[in-house]
Amino acid sequence: MTELNDTLRVPREPPKVRNFVKPFWDATRAGKLMLQYDRKAARYQFYPRVAGIGSGSRDLEWREASGKGQIFTYTVARRAREPFRGHEPFLIAMVTLDEGVNIMANIVNCPLEAMKIGMRVKLTWAPMSDGSRLFMFEPER
C-alpha cells in the first residue's frame, strides 16, 4: 500500500475571507459545510460567488450540505509549493457532493490503491490556527 500524506501537519494559513464568503468560514467553526443555494435557479453552487451562476440573481441563501459525495476526479501532488513542500505525496480531488456541486479538497485516510473515481466519501475537518476549519474528505467505509 502506498501511504499518502494526510497534510494535517501542513501549517496552512487561514484563507483571506472576502465579505461575501464570511458565512462559509464562520460555519466551519461549528463543523458545518455551507453551500450557496440559488433560489431562482433552484440549485446549489460552489465555489461561493456574488450571484447565482445560473440565474445572475443575488437571491442566494446559505444551506448546510450533507457532507457526502463521490470522487469526480483526482490527482496525486508529487511536487508542491510552501507550505506544502516536503509533505508530498498527497491527494487532491474534485468531489461531487450529493447536492450537485463539485468541490476541491484533500482526501485523507486513503491509500493510493484505494482511490478511485466514483468512490463514496464523507466530510472531515482540519483545524486552522484562527479557529476556522478546512473541509477535507475521507472514504465513507
Add this chain to the structure above:
Amino acid sequence: MALHDSAIVAFAETKIVEKSDRDVWELGAEVLESLLAKTGIAKAEIDGLVMSSSMTGASNPFWSQSTADQLALELDFCQIVDLGGCSATAALARACMAIETGCANIVLCLYADCQSSDNNRRERGGQDWTGLVGYLGPPAAFGLLSKRYEHQFGLDYAMLGKLAVAQRGHAVLNDNACEKLRKPITVEDYLSSRMVADPIRLLDCVMVCDGATGLLVMSKREAEKRGFTKCVVPIGYGERTNYRAGETIVDITETGHLPAGKRAFAQAGLAPRDIASFHPYDDFIIAIMLQLEMLGFCKQGEGCAFIKAHDFTHTGDLPLNTGGGQISAGQAGLAGGSYNLVEAVRQLFGEGGKRQVKNTKNALVTGIGGIPYGRNWTSSVVMILTPNG
C-alpha cells in the same frame, strides 16, 4: 469589411531563454527593430499597438502605455489583451478589428514576457479555494483533467509521448528554441519522466522562459499598395471565454474550442481535413489531444487513435508545432502562445528552413488561457491563416 481584409506583412521573434538577463523592453525593442528592418516601414508609421499581457508587466496597470512610451510609439489605438495564453492570437484578431474599423492603419502586435527572470504576478480569483489544498496550479489542474479523461475514455500514454517526441524533434531544428530543451527524446523518456501531479509527468509540462515576438499588420489593400508580395491573412477566428459557465457540474473533457473551432472553420470555409499544419497552444501534451477532438479532427474520446494514425513531424501528414511548441521550445510567459502563432506565420511565409512544411495552403493556431476552479481552461481561441500574394 472582414477579418480576411487584414494582412500580416512581417513577423519577428527572439530566442527563447530561461532566466535571461535581458529586460522585457529590450526584447520588445529587438522585435520592433527587426520588423522595421524587414519591411522598411518607419517607426512613425506605426499607429496601433496591441499587446499580450505579461507576467513581467503584471504589476503595472499601465502596461501598454508604458511600453509605447519606452519604444516612443505615437498611437491612435493602444491596448493590452489579457486572455492568458489566448492573448497573442486574440491580440492579432483585435489588431484586424482596429484596422477594419479605421482606428489604425499599421498595427504592431507585440508579445513580450520575461516571466522566468522577472515575474510580478499577483492574482485575485479562484485560487482562494485552491491554495488551501496544496494545488500546484496548472499541473494539478491537468492532473485532474487527465484522470477524468482516462476514466471516461481510456488513455494510451504512449500516444501522448508520440506528440512530445514530434515536438521535441522540431525544437532540435529550431535555433530560437531554448537550448536546454534541444535534445531529442523518445517515447520511453516521456513515459519514464517523473510524475509531478499524476498522471502529469515532467515531459508533459512547459518550462517557463523569457522571450518576445511580434507581427506587423495592415489592410490587404495597404499591403498591396506598399508592394508586400508575401503576406499572411487570417481567414477564420473563434473565441470563447468560459464554457458552460452557468452549469455546476460539467464534462471537463469538453472545452471552449468546440464552439470557437466551429466558428473559425465556418468563417474560413474549411474543415479539419483541409488543415495543412497544426499549431495548437501546448501548455500540457494532453491539451493538444483534447484540441484535436474539440476541433473535429476526430471524435471526442478518439484522440489516441487519431494520434496513432498520423505523422506529426514537419514532413508528416499533419505537422504539429513545427517550432517545438512551448513544451519543447520553452514558454515565454504570457507571450508563450505567440510562438505557436509566429511559427504558423513563418511556415506560411515559407521561412521554416530545416523544418519547413511542404503544404503551406493554410495553418491553424489556437490559444488556451487561464485555469478556472475545477474545470479545464477559461479561454479558447482558434485562428486559421492562409498565405496571400
